[in-house]
Amino acid sequence: MFTSKTRALSAPISRSSTLLLSSSSSSPNPNPNPPPPLIICGPSGVGKSSLLSKTLFSNSSLLLPPPFSFSTSHTTRLPRMGETNGVEYNFVLPDFFTQNPSLFLETAEVHGNYYGTTFKAVNDVREQNEICVLDLDVQGVKTLKSGITSLQTPTSTNFFSMFLNSKFIFITPPKFSTLENRLRNRNTETEETLKTRLQNAQSEIDYGTSGVFDEIIVNDDVERAAENLASVLERFYPDQRLERRR
Numbered sequence: 001m002f003t004s005k006t007r008a009l010s011a012p013i014s015r016s017s018t019l020l021l022s023s024s025s026s027s028p029n030p031n032p033n034p035p036p037p038l039i040i041c042g043p044s045g046v047g048k049s050s051l052l053s054k055t056l057f058s059n060s061s062l063l064l065p066p067p068f069s070f071s072t073s074h075t076t077r078l079p080r081m082g083e084t085n086g087v088e089y090n091f092v093l094p095d096f097f098t099q100n101p102s103l104f105l106e107t108a109e110v111h112g113n114y115y116g117t118t119f120k121a122v123n124d125v126r127e128q129n130e131i132c133v134l135d136l137d138v139q140g141v142k143t144l145k146s147g148i149t150s151l152q153t154p155t156s157t158n159f160f161s162m163f164l165n166s167k168f169i170f171i172t173p174p175k176f177s178t179l180e181n182r183l184r185n186r187n188t189e190t191e192e193t194l195k196t197r198l199q200n201a202q203s204e205i206d207y208g209t210s211g212v213f214d215e216i217i218v219n220d221d222v223e224r225a226a227e228n229l230a231s232v233l234e235r236f237y238p239d240q241r242l243e244r245r246r
C-alpha cells in the first residue's frame, strides 16, 4: 500500500473519459513534447509539503512563473462540504478502483477509503503544458521506476512512457531524530501512526540515499532547503524559463 498526495487543479473527468488516456479536448495548445513529471519523495514529516509550498505553490513562491501542478486524485470517500467533484478529488465508487486497476499509477487504502492517481490525471496536467508534481512514497517510486525500466519501446499506449525523463528528488532529514520532532510538533499523529511512520522512515531513507534519485535535498533549514530545491528545478527544467522571485 502506498500513497501520493496528488492534488487538485485539472478539469473534472467523467468515468468514461478516464478510460481513454488521450481524451482531453480542453488543451489550449497540446505540447508535442510536454515537460516530464516531477516526483518528490521522502519520509513522512521530512517537510515535502513545506518545501513545495515555499518553492512552487504559495503567493510568495521562490520560482515564477510556477508551471507546476498537482494532478487530481480519485477517492471513494464522500465529498466534504465545499468540495467539488474534479477539483479537490474525483469522487468515485469503490467499483471504479476494483474494476480498473490498470488505470492507476498508484493506489492506497486509508481508513477504509481508496485513494489513487490515474495515469490520465497526470497526462491531463501535461496536456495543459504544466509539469505534473507527484508527491509519492518510496513504494510508489519503486512502481514507477520499474514501469519505466520495463519500457522496451516507448509508445503512446504504454502509460509509463509519459514518465520517461521524469525527475526524481528525495528529501531527507539532517538526522533521524528530526523526523520524530517534526511529526510530534505537527500535531497530526496519534502515538500509533507516529510509530508506523517512524518505523517505515529508516528503510525509506536507505532507499532514497542509495543512488536511485536524481537529487537528494537535506531539509535542515527550511529556507535553505527551499532555495536548494529552486536551484535544482531551474537546472532540471531549463526550457521553462523559471525566474527567481527577487
Ligand SMILES: Nc1ncnc2c1ncn2[C@@H]1O[C@H](COP(=O)(O)OP(=O)(O)OP(=O)(O)O)[C@@H](O)[C@H]1O
Pocket (backbone or CB within 6 Å): 042, 043, 044, 045, 046, 047, 048, 049, 050, 051, 182, 183, 185, 186, 219, 220, 221, 222, 223, 225
Ligand atoms: N526545515 C524544517 N525545520 C523545521 N520544521 C520543519 C522544516 N520543514 C518542515 N518542518 C515542519 O515539519 C512538519 C512536517 O512537514 P510537512 O508536513 O511539510 O512534511 P511532509 O514530508 O509533507 O509530511 P507527510 O508526508 O506526512 O505529509 C511540519 O510541521 C513543518 O512545518
